């Protein structure tokens with residue numbers, strides 16, 4: 001994927017490569033092995049233009065930067081799921097890049113629940129302009145629509161592809177960046193010693209509950225187990241260090 005803010009040269013080279021892209025068959029499923037960098041660059045430009053137009057985001061630059069960075073992380077997780085599950089990687093990257101595009105709207109606290117459905121509504125005309133196959137546009141829009149509360153405001157199918165958008169979003173919640181961000185947001189370092197211990201124990205309990213969270217694909221399930229294992233391991237070490245902070249053991 002071209003870097004954020006790139007000059008487009010990588011995209012042009014990629015687009016040329018796409019012109020000669022080959023198809024291969026793996027496990028009985030047709031899968032493009034080349035990325036359509038041109039369509040991805042157009043999606044990045046669309047997303048940035050939308051986020052740049054958001055009044056709330058412009059008043060809160062850190063929130064705008066966060067939303068864009070989260071969108072890229074989710075897109076890269078989506079690409080990994082696609083690679084492992086045999087989906088078209090370009091189409092999954094596009095779906096994931098757009099899953100939160102409605103943050104350009106000032107939906108406030110109450111409207112947050114609607115942001116998946118609003119993102120799908122904003123994405124649809126762009127996806128049509130992009131010229132993606134109609135059935136894949138449905139898949140992408142449905143996946144985006146249901147990623148918040150599992151509900152869409154139009155009929156659609158819970159395909160493995162569609163479910164992967166929400167899976168990629170959830171996977172971003174449990175990796176290194178968010179582990180750190182959550183500790184900061186919860187003011188962990190400002191807690192009293194006993195509060196820190198209780199906090200970590202509570203987090204461990206919640207993570208153990210989430211270990212078997214169902215995913216739309218086996219691939220996402222594997223990634224979930226890997227990442228939640230990492231998070232659990234981090235919290236166990238943190239709890240151990242806390243216990244070693246007040247007494248000779």
Ligand SMILES: [Fe+2]
Nearest residue numbers: 099100147148
């Ligand atoms: Fe979202």
